[in-house]
Amino acid sequence: MTQIRDAAAVRKACDRLGLNEPVEGEVKLFSQTVSGLAVQLAKWRYPVVFDLATGESKFDNYQGYWGNQQHLDEFLQAYAVEKTKLEARRKGYSVTERSLEGGRIQLSVNLGD
Template sequence: MSHVVQIKTQVRDAAAVRAGCSRLGLDAPVEGEVKLFSETVNGLAVRLKDWRYPVVFDLTTGESKFDNYQGRWGRQGRLDEFLQAYAVEKTKIEARRKGYSVAEHRLADGSIKVSLTVGGAS
C-alpha cells in the first residue's frame, strides 16, 4: 500500500545534517558559535553554496537561523535544497534503523520519492 507524506522539516539530527552536506557536496558542518550579520548564534553551522553567511541549526529546538538579506546574500532555493537533502537522509537513517529497505528516485519536478519496504535494509 502506498502513502504520500509531506514533512515540515525540523533539523535535529547531526548525522543527517552531515549526510545532507555530503550529498550536496558541501563542507562538513561545524558546531559552535557563529557570527551572522547582526547577531551571534550557537549551533551546527552549514555553509550553503553562494551564501554569505551559514545557516545555523539548533538541534535541540529544530530551528534554523540565517541571514540571507531577503535573497541578496543567498538564494532561498539553496536552503530548500539542503532541507530536502536533510529530510531524505533522515528518513533513510530512521528507516534502516527499523530494518526497512530504502529506494529513492528523483522526479522530473526536482522532488525526491523515497520508498520504504518492510524487511531487508539497503
C-alpha cells in the same frame, strides 16, 4: 519549516549536496551571534545555523541578496531524505530512492514480509 535535530542527517545532507562538513559552535551572522551546527550553503554570505535541541534554524540571507532561498530549500529536502533513510534503516527497513522531474525525490520504504 522542517525541524533539524539530527547531526548525522545534516552531515549526510552536506555530503549529498557537495557542501563542506558542518561546524559546531558560535557563528556570527550579520547582526547576531548564534550557536549550533553551522552549514555553509553555496554562494551564501553567512552559514545557516541549526539548533539541534530546538530544531530551529537561524540565518541571514538579506531577503535573497546574500543567499538564494532555493539553496536552503534543497538542503532541507536533502536533510529530510537522509533523515528518513537513517530512521528506516535503524528499524531494519530497506529504502530505495528515485529522482522525479522538477527536483522531487520519491522514497520507497520496504517493510519486509
